[in-house]
Amino acid sequence: MYGICNLSIVPLRIEPSDASEMVNQLVFGEHFEVIEKDKKWSKIKLAYDGYEGFIDNKQYVTISENVFGDLNAQEKYYAGELIDFITDNNNQLTTIPLGAHLPFYQNSKLHINHTNYLYEGKVNTKKMNKAAIVETAFMFLNVPYLWGGKTPFGIDCSGFTQTVYKLCGHHLLRDAKQQATQGDVLSFIEESEPGDLAFFDNEEGVITHVGIIMNDYNIIHAHGKVRIDKLDHSGIYNVDTQQHSHKLRVIKKMI
Structure with a gap:
C-alpha cells in the first residue's frame, strides 16, 4: 500500500x-x-x-x-x-x-x-552549484528551531541542511548522524568551501548537530533559530554568548 x-x-x-x-x-x-x-x-x-x-x-x-x-x-x-x-x-x-x-x-x-x-x-528542479547552497540557506535565517521540523515555520539542524540541499537538487539523508555517513571527509577547516557541511558530536561521541559552512569561517545552522556563528577548530563559537556551543567532529564535502 x-x-x-x-x-x-x-x-x-x-x-x-x-x-x-x-x-x-x-x-x-x-x-x-x-x-x-x-x-x-x-x-x-x-x-x-x-x-x-x-x-x-x-x-x-x-x-x-x-x-x-x-x-x-x-x-x-x-x-x-x-x-x-x-x-x-x-x-x-x-x-x-x-x-x-x-x-x-x-x-x-x-x-x-x-x-x-x-x-x-x-x-x-535543476541541480545547482555549491554557491547556491549558502544562498538558499539564507532563506531560512531566523526560522525558529523545532525538533523534527523541516519548514520555514520551524526546523531542526538536519532538517535545515536536508531541505537546503534538496532545493538545490542534491540528496541528503534526514538525521545529522545519517548525513555524516555521506560525502568525503576534509582534514582541515581550511580545505572547506562554502556549502560544505560541518558535523558536531556530544560527550559520548554521537553526532548530534550539523551546519552549513560559509565564507570567512562562518557557519549557518539551526540552534534556537537558524543563525550565523563563527566556526573554528574547536567547534561553533556563539557570537551572542561568546562561548562555544558545539564541538567539531568532522567536515564533509557533499558536492
Whole structure:
C-alpha cells in the first residue's frame, strides 16, 4: 500500500499517538510506502530518504503502486517560495511551504489522483552549484528551531541542511548522524568551501548537530533559530554568548 501527503505540513511521530514525539514532518506532495495500518495510524517509510514513523490516517490519501513508481521515476519539482498556495478543482486554497513536492508538475499544473492543482510560484528542479547552497540557506535565517521540523515555520539542524540541499537538487539523508555517513571527509577547516557541511558530536561521541559552512569561517545552522556563528577548530563559537556551543567532529564535502 502507498500514500501521499495532500496537506501543507504533517507530523511524523515515533509512536502511533498524538502525544508521541514528532521526529520528522511530511510536506505537501511527499509520497511513501505504508508498512502497517490500523484504524487510526499508519506506519510509513518515506520514498525520499527512507525515514520511518507514524502518520494519522486522516492526513494522507492512498495512491496506487503504479503512481508510486511514476513519482519515483519522474523529475523532481519543489516549491521555491518561502510560503505560497495551490488551488484545486473547487478553487480551494492549500498553503504549501518552501520545499513542498509538486507531483507530476507541468506548466503550473500538478495533480494527486483525480485532484488537479494550480501553482504559479517559483519552482526548483535543476541541480545547482555549491554557491547556491549558502544562498538558499539564507532563506531560512531566523526560522525558529523545532525538533523534527523541516519548514520555514520551524526546523531542526538536519532538517535545515536536508531541505537546503534538496532545493538545490542534491540528496541528503534526514538525521545529522545519517548525513555524516555521506560525502568525503576534509582534514582541515581550511580545505572547506562554502556549502560544505560541518558535523558536531556530544560527550559520548554521537553526532548530534550539523551546519552549513560559509565564507570567512562562518557557519549557518539551526540552534534556537537558524543563525550565523563563527566556526573554528574547536567547534561553533556563539557570537551572542561568546562561548562555544558545539564541538567539531568532522567536515564533509557533499558536492
